[in-house]
Amino acid sequence: AQKITQTQPGMFVQEKEAVTLDCTYDTSDPSYGLFWYKQPSSGEMIFLIYQGSYDQQNATEGRYSLNFQKARKSANLVISASQLGDSAMYFCAMREGSSGTYKYIFGTGTRLKVLA
Amino acid sequence: DTGVSQDPRHKITKRGQNVTFRCDPISEHNRLYWYRQTLGQGPEFLTYFQNEAQLEKSRLLSDRFSAERPKGSFSTLEIQRTEQGDSAMYLCASSSLKGRKLGMNTEAFFGQGTRLTVV
Numbered sequence: 012a013q014k015i016t017q018t019q020p021g022m023f024v025q026e027k028e029a030v031t032l033d034c035t036y037d038t039s040d041p042s043y044g045l046f047w048y049k050q051p052s053s054g055e056m057i058f059l060i061y062q063g064s065y066d067q068q069n070a071t072e073g074r075y076s077l078n079f080q081k082a083r084k085s086a087n088l089v090i091s092a093s094q095l096g097d098s099a100m101y102f103c104a105m106r107e108g109s110s111g112t113y114k115y116i117f118g119t120g121t122r123l124k125v126l127a
Numbered sequence: 128d129t130g131v132s133q134d135p136r137h138k139i140t141k142r143g144q145n146v147t148f149r150c151d152p153i154s155e156h157n158r159l160y161w162y163r164q165t166l167g168q169g170p171e172f173l174t175y176f177q178n179e180a181q182l183e184k185s186r187l188l189s190d191r192f193s194a195e196r197p198k199g200s201f202s203t204l205e206i207q208r209t210e211q212g213d214s215a216m217y218l219c220a221s222s223s224l225k226g227r228k229l230g231m232n233t234e235a236f237f238g239q240g241t242r243l244t245v246v
Binding site: 015017044046048053054055056057058061102104112113114115116117118119120 | 158160162167168169170171172175177182183185216218220233234235236237238239240242
């Protein structure tokens, strides 16, 4: 069964510093996608970055990058040059590609607080 | 394209009453999802549609919950005989395979959710 684990309930980072949010996953499907979402206090889930299981390179989107270590089943989100507006909940999610299910499974999230 | 829209944004109801939420996905997105999120937790999958067909339902979805997507466009989620444990944020999301390679995963786009409080 697919599972996402986020072990950091909360993280603090100084403005302009980089921060890594951890995510490990479990699946037996060789085809899957990993996603990170940001949820500010307003409640909307905002898509940040995607990594496919067959992608050879780590995904990057602006200040976001994904440290994908397939053998360790980890997909950590790295936010560079943190900004005050990055303070939010961050969720790691996975969707299997060939198991016949198309649902996204989410972790419990990490609350990030950026300090001025 | 205005994104995924959910209505209402907030709903307060008395225990035992029925409630219905509406979701308008991004136009032409063929997949639509419903999730429930309680405080401090990640979204929990409830059900999803591909076009008008409901293809998967979570075991979390009791008989009091029903979802429809009659024309493959908007969707409704109804909760009958609400209980205090139903209090949560109900999130709708949509996704599409258009423009992507077959078999590649695509991100889901979420609405702002409907916050339900059962008193």
